[in-house]
Amino acid sequence: MATQTSTIEEGLTYGAQFEQKDLVDFDTSRTYGDWRDEFHRTGCVVIKNVISKERAQYYVDKQLQWLNNFELGFDPKNPETWTADHLPVSFKGGMYSAYGSSHEKMMWEGRTEPAVVDIFEKLWETKELICSFDGFNVSMPNRKDLNWSPWPHCDQNPNRKGMQAVQGLLNFAPSGPKDGGLVLMKGSAKLFDAFFSREREQDDHEDAPPPELKFMDLFLFNKKDVQWFKDQGCELVKIDMEPGDFVLWDSRTMHYAQLPEGDQIRHVQYICMTPRRFATEEALVAKKECFEKFIGTTHWPHCNIRPTSDKPMRNGEPCPKSRAEPFEKPIVTDQVLRLAGVKAY
Numbered sequence: 001m002a003t004q005t006s007t008i009e010e011g012l013t014y015g016a017q018f019e020q021k022d023l024v025d026f027d028t029s030r031t032y033g034d035w036r037d038e039f040h041r042t043g044c045v046v047i048k049n050v051i052s053k054e055r056a057q058y059y060v061d062k063q064l065q066w067l068n069n070f071e072l073g074f075d076p077k078n079p080e081t082w083t084a085d086h087l088p089v090s091f092k093g094g095m096y097s098a099y100g101s102s103h104e105k106m107m108w109e110g111r112t113e114p115a116v117v118d119i120f121e122k123l124w125e126t127k128e129l130i131c132s133f134d135g136f137n138v139s140m141p142n143r144k145d146l147n148w149s150p151w152p153h154c155d156q157n158p159n160r161k162g163m164q165a166v167q168g169l170l171n172f173a174p175s176g177p178k179d180g181g182l183v184l185m186k187g188s189a190k191l192f193d194a195f196f197s198r199e200r201e202q203d204d205h206e207d208a209p210p211p212e213l214k215f216m217d218l219f220l221f222n223k224k225d226v227q228w229f230k231d232q233g234c235e236l237v238k239i240d241m242e243p244g245d246f247v248l249w250d251s252r253t254m255h256y257a258q259l260p261e262g263d264q265i266r267h268v269q270y271i272c273m274t275p276r277r278f279a280t281e282e283a284l285v286a287k288k289e290c291f292e293k294f295i296g297t298t299h300w301p302h303c304n305i306r307p308t309s310d311k312p313m314r315n316g317e318p319c320p321k322s323r324a325e326p327f328e329k330p331i332v333t334d335q336v337l338r339l340a341g342v343k344a345y
Ligand SMILES: [Fe+2]
Pocket: 001, 153, 154, 155, 255
């Protein structure tokens, strides 16, 4: 899901840059003997034990600490405090991307976990990668102040064709059938071009972007569309995960996040990487500005990057807790600078 707003003019200018093909040609007859076989067949895959359970717990604690840093009375042990008044502003009940959060030390630690980087190096068959400045998700179960409905979408503009971005999610807390988690329409990425071969209307969802924002890498599907994919043999599945597991999906895949219904808080981090060569010089300049000003981006590492100083809105006003810097700044290593796109390989 895009996490920024921007002007319509920018969007229209940007629209001219849509690539119309795969940015990498994968040999479809090749067998890898690892998770890549399933990924290339279905457009998604779960990779087990990418980080240890202990390391996953470290990130859970860091995320809870981050929520506590706002001093709004949030207590992870007291469900009475699991309301918007006690939490920083999020999207869809738990997606955090504002307040410089994308550049917190913990976020860069997550992106530079060796086994995480290894996944994207294997996938794209290059070590020269750049990452998105994505957010994270902490969702409390059974919140009484939320109106939630499924919002099946994909994070690739229908004007882009082929596989151009792959999204990832590093999971930190148990995620069984009743817990919050990712729901994927397995196989839908492969049907993207067929689905969009005729004019399609976005669903009239409360979270739908205004139709004039043509640049966005987002399409919201309606109930009939969901059925269309099922009729083609796709399967809508809730991805069950253990702490330390990673899920990877082609950005053309229909998906949404399910809110938790048990008593387990959901903790995940979104991590995406693509080859640096996919990015234009212009995109790298914008990315450097985002990095230096602690601004987040969409899931797309190499394009759709818009430095913006928009503040999160709380009850129609800029949130008084707005901040332009992380609480804990990242340790800036050469690896971080390269993944940020600031330093060349
Ligand atoms: Fe999404």
